[in-house]
Amino acid sequence: MDYFLTEEQKMIQELTEQIAREKIRPVRAELDESEQFPWEIMRILAQADLFGLYIPEQYGGMGGGIFENCLAVEKLGAACIGIATSFAASGLGAYPILLFGSEEMKQKYLPQIASGKRLAAFGLTEPGAGSDVSGIRTTAVKDGDSYILNGSKQWITNGGESEIYSVLAITDKAKGPRGASFFVVETGDPGFSFGKKEKKLGIRASATRELIFQDCRIPADRLIAKEGMGFVIAMKTFDKSRPGIGALGVGLAQGALDVAVEYARKRVQFDKPIISFQAIQHKLADMATKTEASRALIYSVARYMDSEPREVSKVAAMAKLYAGDVAMEVATNAVQVLGGYGYMKDYPVEKMMRDAKILQIYEGTNEIQRNIIGQELNKEYGRLKESFF
């Protein structure tokens, strides 16, 4: 399919495809096995200017948008979404600063993030607050020119590897959801430490750790925007980042489809390549159709969002929901096409199937995405004067 990309967008695809082919594919199985953080690949992505794709040029970025970032993430994700997640998580951590930070804060942090010299991360989830963000307990109390943070964040992607963290904490418990605020916390801040590295089903090259704040004192100017803006910042950040998660799904589905079709053409049973059997053909046809539909949706949503419309929550949720579900389905079916070989670690689809599951869970479970879409539909149709009966 031709998606009428610009020269620059094609260049992003070309470059990320080269990195995926030459640098990621040869090491993905090993990093999955050893659970080592892919620092060498992060260095390559940094040298290739990719960490700054969506960051404006005045802050050292490439001045692209969500779409450009999606194109990169898709190609990297086709090789390994564990590694691509480590890359994308820095963007998630950067968005609160990019969208709501003061000019001074942007000048300080964005060039470091854009150059890939320092990775960022996003700290929201807590043991008691996942889908229900209002359950967060981490507090930030103002003390003169400082804030003092106490509490912990759970399952933070890039935790312990990143140096810049956007962290959500309660500044005024009485105000409920309006009492939360975002802060920038840096590695080395007093009272800031990390828990153990989590063992995971998939995306094992990515690092997931607990962030621990024990009387963690940070300068007051690390507050992003104003007190009480926390939930708004979280929601706007997720709106921006969700198409990227969808793009990881498109990449993973494409990667699994590529392996499945190549295998089906070569594998001979009953004296014929198995792709000649309809049972396999139909499976591959559905996998290919859904992968392309998923890509078309992600590209449309990303381009639409780059035009900066007012309401994006519904389409951003659709992008994440659909591409994540398709990735899970396509990866599962790729394993089925490869049969016993697919179940073994000698072929990459076993890893892809384990990896795909996270796409339905992180950055808002797919159930939460359906909630968002449902609520937005209710609002949208409530505003209409017209009846369709």
Added chain:
Amino acid sequence: MHIVVCIKQVPDTKNVRIDPDTHTLVRQGVESIINPFDMFAVEGALKIKDENGARVTVLTMGPPQAAEALRDTLGLGADDAVLLSDRAFAGSDTWATSTTLAAAVRKMGDVDLVICGKQAVDGDTAQVGPEMAALLDVPFATFVKKIDVARSGSITVHRQTDEGTEVWKVQLPALVTVIKELGEPRVPSLRHKMRAKKAEIAVWGNSELGLDPNSTGLCGSFTQVVRVFSPQRRGSRVQLEGSIENQVEQLFQYLKKARVPGL
């Protein structure tokens, strides 16, 4: 510091076929790549640029489409590129090639270091680098795996030889040919790639170089390919079998029968 890297476009050796009638390389439909050893040369130059600061110019001689290979090296971070392209250069052997490349380096004037791959994977002669050094009258080191730049207008190079590693101090200007151990070539960066896309690549013909027409191309070549052929299959072969002692005995008797002197 001004570094010139010489590169060559070669057929992708992974898909090379030989025409059974003409015994020449089938070039049609075979993708051209930059000679892999030249990619190590580019990487070596860019490393020096990263660490010490340098201007890197990439130089090649070839048909107009060789400009694409130069563009690829600009995408990696080289500063400038020069293509030597002229009908008068066609049919060059290694000497005529070296003559032409050396003339271009001389025309640039301010070159401190020339880096070449140790050899090209199509011809495998490993002659062009040393010949250029001779023509430029500068010291050279071959099979280099490490280059350290000193402040005093010299470099220290580590040469890989069959016996081990030799460490040489080489006065600049100089020429080195490099091997894989110098470092894996980097991937392009988006900024460099974008700049490369729009970059004007200088094309120099013989009117720019001003060489005697008798010293370039086919006329300037001491060697000419008269005929290309595949070696005949050897007729008789003897395979020895049995225990090692037994095989040695058989071999000894065989050589004795063949009247090998001293046996």
